[in-house]
Amino acid sequence: MTDPLTPLAGKQILLGVTGGIAVYKSVELLRLLKKAGAGVDVVMTEAARQFVGKTTFEVLSENPVITDLWADSHASVAHIDVASRCDAAVIAPATANCIAKMAHGIADDALTTTFLAVTSPVMLCPSMNTDMYQNIRVQRNLDILEKDGVYILDPDDGVLACKTVGAGRLPEPWFIFDRICRMLSSKDFTGKSVLVSAGPTLEPIDPVRYVSNHSSGKMGYAIARAAEMRGAAVTLVTGPVSLDPPAGVETVHVQTCQDMADAMLSKMDGADIIIKVAAVADFRPKKQESVKIKKTSGQDEMILTLVQNPDILQRMGQLKRPDQFLVGFAAETNDLAANARKKIQKKNLDMIAANLVGAADSGFKADTNKVTLFFKDGSQKEIGLMDKQAVAHILLDAILVQVS
Ligand code: CTP
Numbered sequence: 001m002t003d004p005l006t007p008l009a010g011k012q013i014l015l016g017v018t019g020g021i022a023v024y025k026s027v028e029l030l031r032l033l034k035k036a037g038a039g040v041d042v043v044m045t046e047a048a049r050q051f052v053g054k055t056t057f058e059v060l061s062e063n064p065v066i067t068d069l070w071a072d073s074h075a076s077v078a079h080i081d082v083a084s085r086c087d088a089a090v091i092a093p094a095t096a097n098c099i100a101k102m103a104h105g106i107a108d109d110a111l112t113t114t115f116l117a118v119t120s121p122v123m124l125c126p127s128m129n130t131d132m133y134q135n136i137r138v139q140r141n142l143d144i145l146e147k148d149g150v151y152i153l154d155p156d157d158g159v160l161a162c163k164t165v166g167a168g169r170l171p172e173p174w175f176i177f178d179r180i181c182r183m184l185s186s187k188d189f190t191g192k193s194v195l196v197s198a199g200p201t202l203e204p205i206d207p208v209r210y211v212s213n214h215s216s217g218k219m220g221y222a223i224a225r226a227a228e229m230r231g232a233a234v235t236l237v238t239g240p241v242s243l244d245p246p247a248g249v250e251t252v253h254v255q256t257c258q259d260m261a262d263a264m265l266s267k268m269d270g271a272d273i274i275i276k277v278a279a280v281a282d283f284r285p286k287k288q289e290s291v292k293i294k295k296t297s298g299q300d301e302m303i304l305t306l307v308q309n310p311d312i313l314q315r316m317g318q319l320k321r322p323d324q325f326l327v328g329f330a331a332e333t334n335d336l337a338a339n340a341r342k343k344i345q346k347k348n349l350d351m352i353a354a355n356l357v358g359a360a361d362s363g364f365k366a367d368t369n370k371v372t373l374f375f376k377d378g379s380q381k382e383i384g385l386m387d388k389q390a391v392a393h394i395l396l397d398a399i400l401v402q403v404s
Contacts, residue, residue: 004230004393007184009037014082014118016091016111017057018098019047021161022127022170026092027052029173030060033180041082042066043111045098069110079110083117088183091115092153093127093170096138102150103141121183123151125176130166153179178247187231188400194232195271196224197264197312199239201257203284205304206293213279214364217241219329219388220277224249226392227273235271237263239278257281257309264312268319273399275327276313279364284309317348325403327395330354331364340374350376350402353395361385373398 003009013033017026033040042057043066054065066079083089091098091111098111102124107113115122124145132138133155146152153176156169170176198220203211217238224236225246234249237260245251252267254260257280268274283306295302313328320326328349332339333356340354355371357364370385373395383394 004185004226005390006037007181007229008033010039011037011087011184012039012041012085013180014086014089014114015040015042015057015061016089016094016098016115017042017044017048017052018091018093018095018111019045019050020093020095020127020170021051022093023048023051025170025173025176027056027060029090029092029176030057032173032177034060034062036177036181039063041086043079043082043114045109045111047095066110066114069113079114080117083114084119086118086120088121088123088180089115089118090123090125090176090180092123092125092176094124096126096128096132096135096141099124099126099138099141099145103144121151122149123153123176123179123183125153125170126155126168127170128155128168129160129162130164130168133166133168151179151183175247182229182248185229185231189227189230189232189396192227192232192272192403193270194224194227194234195237195264195267195274196220196227196234197237197260197276197278198224199241200279201239201260201281201309202255203257203281203309204255204288205285206289206291208292211281211283211285211306213281215239215241215279216365217243218365218367219369219391220275221246222388222392223275223277223395226389226396230396232273235267237267237278257284257312261310261312261315264316265319268316268324271324273325273327273403274316274320275329275395275399276316277329278312279331280309280312282309283307311347313349314347320348325350325399327399328352331357333358336372337374337380340372344374344376351399371395375402 040061042061057065101112107116155167156171157167158169160168199217200213200215221243224234228234228248236249237252252263286305286307326349330340336354340352344352352374353371361368369388369391371383373381
């Protein structure tokens with residue numbers, strides 16, 4: 001069984017490398033796979049070796065690299081060994097030539113022959129000039145492969161080595177790595193739709209100033225990422241943060257509490273599980289000035305009148321259907337259990353994840369968190385101090401027990 005936190009530990013990955021300028025990114029991908037505890041077998045085409053020599057891959061993978069079926073007496077069976085022992089296989093970069101051969105079952109070199117023998121999940125990462133990528137023949141071949149069950153990772157847009165601007169760049173190694181993790185994660189949230197809110201809200205005073213809080217969005221983003229990895233259809237409604245949206249997640253960017261309320265309520269109907277992590281500003285300036293407020297000479301103080309924002313979670317608790325599971329977060333400075341339980345009642349929640357804010361290793365900006373889960377039935381579960389991604393998975397495990 002795959003551990004959701006370390007889906008690559010102890011797994012064997014087959015990495016196919018074909019001849020494109022992006023081969024240098026495959027070296028970094030290999031490093032990431034090894035660092036995550038995977039064993040890696042590499043198979044390279046002759047063209048790939050024009051860009052990076054096989055020694056680099058051999059040293060980093062700590063395994064012989066297969067380049068030629070006839071180069072040594074073991075190779076003709078070695079390629080079958082690596083094909084049958086892999087848990088997942090990826091070709092990055094995948095050229096138009098390799099894609100065409102794969103689509104039609106042609107096995108005329110070490111790489112295509114090896115991949116024809118693979119029975120585990122396969123991912124292809126096309127990378128080439130934009131016109132080549134958009135060519136109907138390449139697209140047709142990609143369609144064939146997709147229908148055969150091969151996972152095609154779309155290339156990024158950008159400036160290509162040939163100076164063209166458009167689709168065709170190999171995605172960054174961390175992104176390919178993230179998608180390989182997803183391929184290997186257990187899909188216990190398949191068929192479930194998860195709606196998450198994250199980050200702070202920002203309430204304008206005038207065009208240059210606002211009221212907000214220190215929320216980094218890390219906890220909500222970790223939950224959205226974990227749910228997507230586990231097969232859920234995920235929507236993330238996020239206030240302004242400096243994080244990249246998680247892959248495969250529909251991300252809606254908002255600023256104010258009112259924007260967040262509109263987005264969350266419009267998405268609520270389609271959600272099975274709603275997790276409200278966002279640190280919503282409880283109050284907003286009564287009046288938003290359209291021009292910058294100027295100080296006048298002799299002015300010692302300024303009084304800003306704030307009015308209460310709508311409580312989004314409480315509204316969702318009122319609207320919630322019996323088949324929906326509603327989770328809140330509570331950031332407290334004292335009386336954690338009593339305050340958390342009060343919020344379960346007041347907002348009609350199924351569960352609340354509460355943490356004490358103020359400690360350096362827990363709360364807003366930290367990468368770690370220490371939360372206690374409180375359930376509607378009065379039970380509770382303490383989660384020790386750990387990485388927010390780990391907290392996310394434990395929280396999802398607890399939700400799964402309740403909803404299944
Ligand atoms: N919340 C919300 N809308 C608000 C305020 C809070 O949806 N206007 C949600 C948060 O996203 C969180 C939960 O309510 O899931 C608890 O937020 P918290 O700030 O801890 O509590 P409050 O209800 O605001 O109460 P207080 O600030 O008095 O502790």
